[in-house]
Amino acid sequence: MDTQHNGKRANIAKALLIALIPAISLIAALMFLIHYQKEYEIADNEYEQVADDYAKETSDIGSYIKVLAQENPGAKDSLDEKMHDATEGNLKKVDFLSLINENSDVTAWITVPFCSINYPVVQGPDNDKYLKTTYQGTANSAGAIFMDYTNNRSFNDMHTLVYGHNMKNNSMFGGLKKIRDNPEAAKEDPYFYIYLPDGHMRQYEIFSARVIHADDPCYRFFDGMDEYHRFVNECLSGSKSKWNVNSDLSSGLPIVTLSTCSGDNDRFVVHGILHAIY
Structure with a gap:
């Protein structure tokens, strides 16, 4: 029983x-x-505070001097007119002295107006340090926007890679989904901007946006025009949409690739070519 x-x-x-x-x-x-x-919430608050403190909007166009002209025929327009068209409402005055004092890994500040991206860029000793660590050193799955550890901090390499997480709330590089999902609208504002500690702002024109596999040869570095042209052709042929590009894609000017996740083994990448330096 x-x-x-x-x-x-x-x-x-x-x-x-x-x-x-x-x-x-x-x-x-x-x-x-x-x-x-x-x-x-913690990451958003941290980065919003950093932007408020160290990357204030400015209308002082005169503080920027165009230094790239002869190398890029597309940058020979009037400074005032070009700066107004390209940066109206987006121009920043970045306090790099304070940023670098907080973290010596800070290399730049990036804005992608169409995607509401506005963050410091860091570079660690490898590509793992900032995957789950914010710019201020906080352990957080949002991580930081970081450039490849092998790239030159001057952004003068033929190809520079910048990474960021595809956050569900569209923070970090989650905003790049706006280009992925609506490339036609993105063509109305096809630029992103990288500010450097030397006081210059580099303007990049988007010429390709595509979904690739995680082990795609896109993630490579090169020297020489043959490989440069091969890379540009790969970017154009795989692009989700055709962009009407004003920049000379055969010029050899530096290219920056913005990379984020798009599924378990896929990545979404946005390629921009240097259009002007101010």
Whole structure:
């Protein structure tokens, strides 16, 4: 009798456990969601404060001098007219002295107006340091916007890679989804800007946007015009949309690739060629 009674108890306990599994799974999922929402909030607050403190909007066009002209025929327009068209409402005055004082890994500041991207750029000793660490050193899944550890901080390499997470709330490089999902609208403002500690702002014109595999040869560095032209052709042939580019894609001017995740093994990349330096 005791054996039979104990068996019934065991069966009841087992049934209760099975019944509770969905509830336990739901609670675990909710806790996971709350955790990541909290992380999003912490990272967003940190980067919003950094932007407010160190990358203030300015209308002082006269503080920038165009230095790239002869090398780029497309940059020979009037300084005032060009700066007004390209940077109206987006021009920044970046306090690099304070940024670098907080973190010597800071190399630049990037803005992609169409995607509402506005962040410091760092460079670590490898490409792992800032995957889950913010610019201020906080452990956070949002990480930081970082350039490849092998690239020159001057952004003068033929190809520079800049990485950022594709956050669900569109922070970090999550905003690049706007280009992926609506490339035609992005063509109305096809520029992004990189500010450097030397006081110059580099303007890049987007000429390609595409989804690639994580091991795509896009993630390579090169010297020489043959490889440069091969790379440009790869970017153009794989682009989700055809861009009407004003810059000379055969010029050999530096290219910057912005890279973010687009699924488990895919990446979404946006390629921009140096259009002007101010």
